[in-house]
Amino acid sequence: MDWSAVRNHFKQTWLTTLMSCILFSGVTYFLVWAEGHAIQNNLMLEELVSAAETIDVHSIDDPERYEGQVVHVVGPIRILEPISEPDYNIQVQAVKLRKRVQMYQWIEETTETDNFISEHADESQKTYWYRKEWKDNVVDSALFYIRPGHHNPTSMPMFSETHVADNVKIGWLFLGGDVKRKVNDYYEIWSDSRPERSDIKLHSGFYYHGNSALDHEIGDLRIHFSYAGREDDIYTAVGVVESGTLQPYSPTNFPYADPISLLRKGSYSLKQLYGLEKKDANTHTWKYRILGFIQVFASAMTLHPEWMTLFLQCKLVSSNLRRCTRLWVNFVFSFSYTLFVISLPWLFHKATFGALLLGGALLPLIHYSTLWRDSRRNEREYR
Numbered sequence: 010m011d012w013s014a015v016r017n018h019f020k021q022t023w024l025t026t027l028m029s030c031i032l033f034s035g036v037t038y039f040l041v042w043a044e045g046h047a048i049q050n051n052l053m054l055e056e057l058v059s060a061a062e063t064i065d066v067h068s069i070d071d072p073e074r075y076e077g078q079v080v081h082v083v084g085p086i087r088i089l090e091p092i093s094e095p096d097y098n099i100q101v102q103a104v105k106l107r108k109r110v111q112m113y114q115w116i117e118e119t120t121e122t123d124n125f126i127s128e129h130a131d132e133s134q135k136t137y138w139y140r141k142e143w144k145d146n147v148v149d150s151a152l153f154y155i156r157p158g159h160h161n162p163t164s165m166p167m168f169s170e171t172h173v174a175d176n177v178k179i180g181w182l183f184l185g186g187d188v189k190r191k192v193n194d195y196y197e198i199w200s201d202s203r204p205e206r207s208d209i210k211l212h213s214g215f216y217y218h219g220n221s222a223l224d225h226e227i228g229d230l231r232i233h234f235s236y237a238g239r240e241d242d243i244y245t246a247v248g249v250v251e252s253g254t255l256q257p258y259s260p261t262n263f264p265y266a267d268p269i270s271l272l273r274k275g276s277y278s279l280k281q282l283y284g285l286e287k288k289d290a291n292t293h294t295w296k297y298r299i300l301g302f303i304q305v306f307a308s309a310m311t312l313h314p315e316w317m318t319l320f321l322q323c324k325l326v327s328s329n330l331r332r333c334t335r336l337w338v339n340f341v342f343s344f345s346y347t348l349f350v351i352s353l354p355w356l357f358h359k360a361t362f363g364a365l366l367l368g369g370a371l372l373p374l375i376h377y378s379t380l381w382r383d384s385r386r387n388e389r390e391y392r
Contacts, residue, residue, distance in 0.1 A: 025311070032308035036301055037350055043297035044354040050290055052358075053260045053269050058283045060258070061247050066180025072253045079249050079258050082179050083276050085241045089176035094234070097216050098204045104184075104192045104238025106172040111143040113219075113229040115150055115159040143231050145169065162228045166218075177238070179246060183254040184272075188246060191272040192238035200234075245282055247271040298351060306343040310336075327379050341377065345370045 060079040064070075067084055086104065093100040094108065118138040137154045150161040177184045199214035210222035219229030238244075248255040248270040257268030271282060333341075348370035355363035 029308055029311045032311060033305070036304040036308055039304065040298070040301040040347065040350045041354060043294065043301065044351055047290065047294040047297075048354055048358045049263060049266065051287070053263055053266060054283065054286055054290070056260045056262060057247060057258050057269055057271070058279055061279055063279060066182045070181070072181055072250070075250045076252070077250065079247065080182075080255070081245070081247045081279050081282075082182060082255070083245045084179045084243065086184070086238060086244050087178045088174050088240045089178065090174065092172045092174055092236075094172075096204060096206055097200075097209065097232070097234070098202045099198065099200060099234055101198070101236045102240040103236040104174050104177050104189055105195075105236060107195060107235045107237070108170050108172075109145070109233045109235070110165065110167050110169045111145055111231045111233075112147070112162065112165055113141060113225045113227055113231070114144050114148045114161045115153070115227065116140055116142045116144070116148060117153050117159070119154075141225070141227065160227070166230065174238075179244060179255075181253070182250065184246065185248070185251075185254050185256040185270075187257045187268070188248055188255050188270050188272050189238075191270070192244075192274075194242075194274050195235040195237045196239070198234040198236060242274060243276050245271075245273050245275060245277045247279075247282065298347070301350075302343060302347040305347050306339060309339040309343050324379065327377050329377055341373045345373050 057079065061081040062075075062078060063081040063083075064075060066080075066082045088102045088104065091100050091102050092106040094106070099106070116139065118140070120136045120138070122134050122136065135154075139153075139155070139159050147163065147165055148161050150156060150159055153159050173186070173189055177189055197214070200211070203211045204216065208218060210217040210219070212222035214233065215222075216232040217225075217229060218232070219226060246255055247258075249258040250256075255270070257270035259268045260266060271286060273282060273285065277285065348366050352363045352366035352370060355366060357363070
């Protein structure tokens with residue numbers, strides 16, 4: 010490679026090159042952070058499960074015996090006090106009751122069409138459309154292009170909220186607030202019990218604040234309820250016992266990390282629960298990896314094309330790669346770079362998995378290098 014040409018090109022494109030390097034640094038940090046976070050969560054999960062003891066919370070036992078211990082419990086949940094919404098004549102025996110509030114409002118939409126009559130081909134004409142729709146948040150009509158006749162209220166009279174039952178138990182063990190927040194298996198409430206208030210109408214399971222449940226006006230409210238964690242549903246939970254309440258566990262190896270607890274609907278052994286939690290964590294981590302790869306590829310595409318031309322002049326690069334398009338070259342190197350960065354943290358945690366990732370990162374580079382061509386040539390000569 011002609012290093013004098015590299016220096017000259019950097020002087021000409023130093024600003025865009027510096028911006029690309031900043032993007033590469035940012036996505037590299039993101040990938041390292043994501044893998045470090047995944048490794049930490051994996052170690053915390055292993056510590057929690059290994060420290061847990063399966064107990065029967067339905068038998069008559071002394072709760073103080075398990076004070077400060079990590080326990081694994083399975084059983085139906087009990088709600089000591091139901092959650093209610095008196096204005097809507099709703100009462101449920103559940104861990105959570107969610108109220109979703111929507112307001113009927115104007116929505117602005119635009120379509121853009123080319124203006125062929127104009128002398129300038131790049132000019133276009135926008136058409137504005139307005140329709141009414143139920144929305145969870147306030148739509149600011151002051152930003153509309155055509156404001157007369159399309160006014161929305163400036164605030165919501167009431168907001169969506171989620172109520173959580175105070176006293177929830179599995180056997181004799183109460184569930185702490187952080188544990189109850191993990192209950193998210195929601196069921197819709199389609200009630201036919203009409204509220205006593207005359208200003209609230211009921212139609213098809215929705216409660217309406219307005220003059221009519223069928224003929225809606227701007228500013229009308231629509232409310233729908235759902236609940237999660239029905240009484241007598243079987244749940245599996247893991248946490249530490251504190252004063253007869255199941256709370257998140259603070260791992261000893263990670264004192265500054267957020268405490269961890271497990272709660273899943275259904276009956277699972279510790280081994281089954283560990284497998285499910287690890288599978289979900291791996292799925293979440295792969296989403297970060299794919300996002301990181303997209304960011305690396307986008308950063309590579311921001312580099313000046315001349316950098317790729319200079320790089321392809323290197324003697325180690327095979328002629329096969331020189332014949333590829335810029336898009337494919339950036340794809341190959343983004344793939345290898347992403348796997349290389351991902352492999353680094355794992356080499357210190359699980360060397361085998363890290364080595365597999367590192368091998369996957371090097372494989373495309375070897376395939377498109379002269380080393381692969383030379384090795385094949387030597388093999389043919391040997392034969």
